[in-house]
Amino acid sequence: METAQNISSLTLDVTPISPQDTVSDVAEKFLAKKYSQFLSLPVVDGTTPVGIISRYGLMNIFIRLYGRELYGKRPIRELMNPRPLVIEIDETLTRASQQITENIQFPVTEDYIVVQNGAYRGLGVVVNLLKAMEHQVARHSDDLSKAYQQLQSSQSQLVQSEKMASLGQMVAGVAHEINTPLGYVRNNVDLVKAVFNDLRKLTGAYAELSQALVSDSISEDQLCEIMARVETLVRELNPADQIKDIETILEDTIYGTEQISELVINLKNFSRLDQAKLTDININECLESVLVVGRNAIKYKADVIKQFGDIPKISCSPSQINQVFLNLVTNAAQAIEEHGQIVIKTLADEQNVYVVIEDNGKGITEEVLPKIFDPFFTTKEIGQGTGLGLAISYQIIDQHDGKITVSSKPGEGSRFTVVLPQQSIAFQKTG
C-alpha cells in the first residue's frame, strides 16, 4: 500500500517554459503570481524536458553589472541547467526520494521534473516529496512498533507454552516418582493385613484356651487338645517374628509416605503460582526442589554432587528460576550418554550469587555452541526437545538482570554458569 505509493499525486501541473524564451521573459514569469511559489521552472522542448532554470540562477545573472542588458535577450537555453533531475511518474516515493537525496545540491534551488515515458508531465517540489516521505517513514515506524509489540506478546506466549511443555514432562516424571513409594506402601498394607489375619487366628485360639482353663465342664483331654492347637498355631505363625516384620513394614511404609509428601511439598514450591512475582529466596532451596522434581530424568544418568555454598537470599521469581535450573540440569543429564556426574555448585560474592552446573557429558562442538541459545535450536530427536529451553532460560535470567554463560569441551563436558545479582533492578522489564 504505502510503499507502493508513487509520486503522481505530488506532481503539479505547471506550464513549462520553452528553450527559446528569453531570460527577461523567464524573469517576468518568476515574478508572476502563478509561479511565485516555485524555486525553479522546467524548460521543455515540445514534450521533452531539456533543462531547468532556477530563480536563484536568474538572480545571480541579474545582480551582475549590466546583467540584464547583457543576458536579457538571450534564449534561456544558454543559461538553464541542462541536466535537471527527471523522475518517472510511477516511481515510488521511496525510490524518488532516494534519487533526489543522492543528487540534490545545497542550498536546494531546483525542483524535479516529472515525466511519463520521457514526456513532460509536470513539476515536483522537493520539499513536498520530503514531507510525504517523512509521513511514510512515520507510518512505517508505527507499523514497526506494532509488529514489535506483537512479537513481544507472541514471545511471552512461547515462554508460557515452553513452560507448559516442561511442566508436562515434569508431571510425568513426578507421577512416576510418586508411583514407586505408593506401590510399596500399598504392598506393605497388604502384607500387614495378611499378618493381621494370622494374628487374629492366634488371638482367637488363645481366647478359647483361656476360657477352657476357667471352665468346670471341660475334660482334660479336651483341654490338651486346645493347648495342642494353640501350640501348633504358634509354631506355624511364629508371632514374635511376625510382629518384628510388621515393625519393619510399618517403618518402610512411613518412609514411603514421607517420600510422597516430600515430593508434594517440592512440587508446590516448584510451581508456586506466583509466576513473575518476586520473592526473597535462597537459590540453594530452588536447586533442592529442582533436584527432587527432576529426579526421574537424572537418576539413571548421573550422580549429582552438590557443593552448595553459604549464599544470601535474593529477590527473584522462584517459578521462573526453577524453570531455568530444571532445564540446565535436564540438559546436563541428557548430554550424558551412559552414566556420568553432574556437579552443582553455588557461591556468592559481594554483588552476585553464582550457580555452576557442570556435567561430564558429550559436550558441545564449536559450531553448535553459538547457536544453543537460539529459539528452536536443538540437536535432540524430533519429539525430544523443543529447543526453547535455553532461549527461555536466557530471557528469564536477563529479566533478573543476570547472565548465563557456557563453556564446553566436546567429549569432556559442559559448564553452565548463572550469575544473579543480589540487588536486581531490571526485573521490572517483565512488567
Ligand SMILES: Nc1ncnc2c1ncn2[C@@H]1O[C@H](COP(=O)(O)OP(=O)(O)OP(=O)(O)O)[C@@H](O)[C@H]1O
Ligand atoms: N549440558 C549440555 N551438554 C551438551 N549439549 C547441550 C547442553 N545443554 C544444551 N545443549 C545443547 O543445546 C541445545 C539447546 O538446548 P535447549 O535446552 O535450548 O533445547 P533442548 O534441550 O534441545 O530442548 P528443550 O529444552 O526444549 O527440551 C541442545 O539441543 C543441545 O544440543
Ligand SMILES: [Mg+2]
Ligand atoms: Mg533443554
